[in-house]
Amino acid sequence: MPRIIFHIDVNSAFLSWSAVKMVQAGEADIRLVPSVVSGEPSDRRSIITAASMPAKKLGIKTAQPVSMALRTCPSLVIVRGDWTWYKQCSEGFIDICRHYSPVLQQFSIDECFIDMSDCCTPETAVAVAARLKDEIKTRLGFTVNVGIGSNKLLAKMASDFEKPDKVHTLWSDEVETKMWPLGVRDLLWVGKKTEERLTANGIRTIGDLARLGMGSLTQMVGRKFAEQLHENANGRDDSPVHTETEEAKSVSAERTFSQDLSDPRDIDRALFNVACIVAHRIRRHHFRASTVSMFIKYKDFSVVQKQCQLEQPTDITAVILNEARRLLTEAWDGVTPLRQVGLGVSKLTHDYYEQMSLFEDPKLGFYREWDRKYDAQREEDARLQAYERKS
DNA sequence: TCTGGGGTCCTAGGACCC
DNA sequence: TCTGGGGTCCTAGGACCC
Numbered sequence: 001m002p003r004i005i006f007h008i009d010v011n012s013a014f015l016s017w018s019a020v021k022m023v024q025a026g027e028a029d030i031r032l033v034p035s036v037v038s039g040e041p042s043d044r045r046s047i048i049t050a051a052s053m054p055a056k057k058l059g060i061k062t063a064q065p066v067s068m069a070l071r072t073c074p075s076l077v078i079v080r081g082d083w084t085w086y087k088q089c090s091e092g093f094i095d096i097c098r099h100y101s102p103v104l105q106q107f108s109i110d111e112c113f114i115d116m117s118d119c120c121t122p123e124t125a126v127a128v129a130a131r132l133k134d135e136i137k138t139r140l141g142f143t144v145n146v147g148i149g150s151n152k153l154l155a156k157m158a159s160d161f162e163k164p165d166k167v168h169t170l171w172s173d174e175v176e177t178k179m180w181p182l183g184v185r186d187l188l189w190v191g192k193k194t195e196e197r198l199t200a201n202g203i204r205t206i207g208d209l210a211r212l213g214m215g216s217l218t219q220m221v222g223r224k225f226a227e228q229l230h231e232n233a234n235g236r237d238d239s240p241v242h243t244e245t246e247e248a249k250s251v252s253a254e255r256t257f258s259q260d261l262s263d264p265r266d267i268d269r270a271l272f273n274v275a276c277i278v279a280h281r282i283r284r285h286h287f288r289a290s291t292v293s294m295f296i297k298y299k300d301f302s303v304v305q306k307q308c309q310l311e312q313p314t315d316i317t318a319v320i321l322n323e324a325r326r327l328l329t330e331a332w333d334g335v336t337p338l339r340q341v342g343l344g345v346s347k348l349t350h351d352y353y354e355q356m357s358l359f360e361d362p363k364l365g366f367y368r369e370w371d372r373k374y375d376a377q378r379e380e381d382a383r384l385q386a387y388e389r390k391s
Numbered sequence: 392t393c394t395g396g397g398g399t400c401c402t403a404g405g406a407c408c409c
Numbered sequence: 410t411c412t413g414g415g416g417t418c419c420t421a422g423g424a425c426c427c
Contacts, residue, residue, distance in 0.1 A: 038395095039395060039396090043395095044393090045393085045394075045395075046395075047393095047394065047395050047396095049395080049396095063394075063395080064392080064393095064394080065392060065393055065394055067392065067393080068392040068393070068394085069392095071392070072392095222401080222402075224400095224401070224402090225401080248398080249398085249399075250397095250398070250399085251397090251398090252396090252397065252398075253396080253397080254395085254396065254397080255396095256394095256395060256396085301394080340395090342396090344397095344398095
């Protein structure tokens with residue numbers, strides 16, 4: 001039996017969500033003028049997280065530096081992101097989608113798939129999708145695109161057609177007319193590098209890719225990726241809509257300096273900050289980590305990453321920080337300016353078994369106490385923030 | 392104009408074990 | 410003494426996604 005999958009994608013999510021809040025507060029609707037959501041605008045290294053349709057029409061794009069966008073449009077309205085509010089908006093639209101089908105997979109904060117196979121027919125799918133889209137607009141105040149297809153890939157490709165506030169179908173029998181004429185870059189998983197490799201070999205459209213023999217494609221991108229691209233270009237994808245939320249496999253944090261830094265004290269301060277953040281996050285989710293990795297980025301954007309295994313999984317900030325410091329001394333000469341420093345942990349477990357050793361480092365007790373106070377402080381900060389938001 | 396932050400998966404080489 | 414083949418783990422790097 002053919003499947004019916006919807007992909008729901010919020011149009012310019014962060015920008016729309018900020019606009020909803022501002023309109024509720026009686027302010028002008030920033031969706032109607034060139035506007036963007038970004039990090040700290042005074043930081044010259046900030047980039048654009050979301051742009052309004054009028055901004056996009058001027059050529060302003062997501063991931064572009066704010067300074068560049070300001071040159072394009074000096075009157076650009078810039079707003080700071082509000083994560084707590086975004087999470088509320090996300091939950092709101094996911095809830096509505098879940099009412100249409102419980103077989104729902106959240107793909108990111110602003111996208112989800114629902115399996116509608118048991119909830120509508122190919123004939124009624126467009127009308128149902130339109131109802132879903134309109135319900136979100138009426139109840140929550142922002143627009144979405146709904147893509148309909150016989151699998152997740154096609155649904156996702158369809159939701160990317162004309163925006164905003166639109167419903168599109170991409171059934172298997174429409175692949176040839178609606179998908180094959182598109183450029184390879186429009187295919188999911190084809191990024192900049194793969195596009196370059198494909199076009200260098202004369203493969204320009206998704207249709208070219210679909211008709212390409214596996215032998216030559218494997219030579220270009222490797223066997224595994226070639227298999228996937230070949231399937232996807234032909235509109236095939238049998239992955240199910242995963243309803244269970246997967247646990248994180250890694251947690252990381254990074255800091256990009258407003259100017260490249262070379263003073264080891266500055267670098268260490270940043271490493272300390274990210275270690276606090278990462279360790280706090282894993283404690284909050286009751287994780288312990290067995291792998292610590294540290295990475296640095298130079299001004300030419302090259303990245304060096306070092307990792308190591310711990311004898312025992314840990315969630316102690318000081319233990320993670322010490323490993324990261326050691327890795328930093330291995331990776332960095334202490335002189336060359338750095339653009340960014342980051343820290344990650346992986347091999348996460350919920351295993352709380354701890355080898356009790358009579359010879360356990362007595363410092364660990366102090367470290368744990370420090371972490372406990374840190375966590376309490378963070379929680380207090382969060383409570384205060386929530387209170388301020390309400391009043 | 393000068394490029395954030397947070398993730399996932401894949402590959403390839405080397406070490407080590409049987 | 411020399412050789413091979415398979416499996417697993419680790420590491421570093423790269424590509425992609427939102």
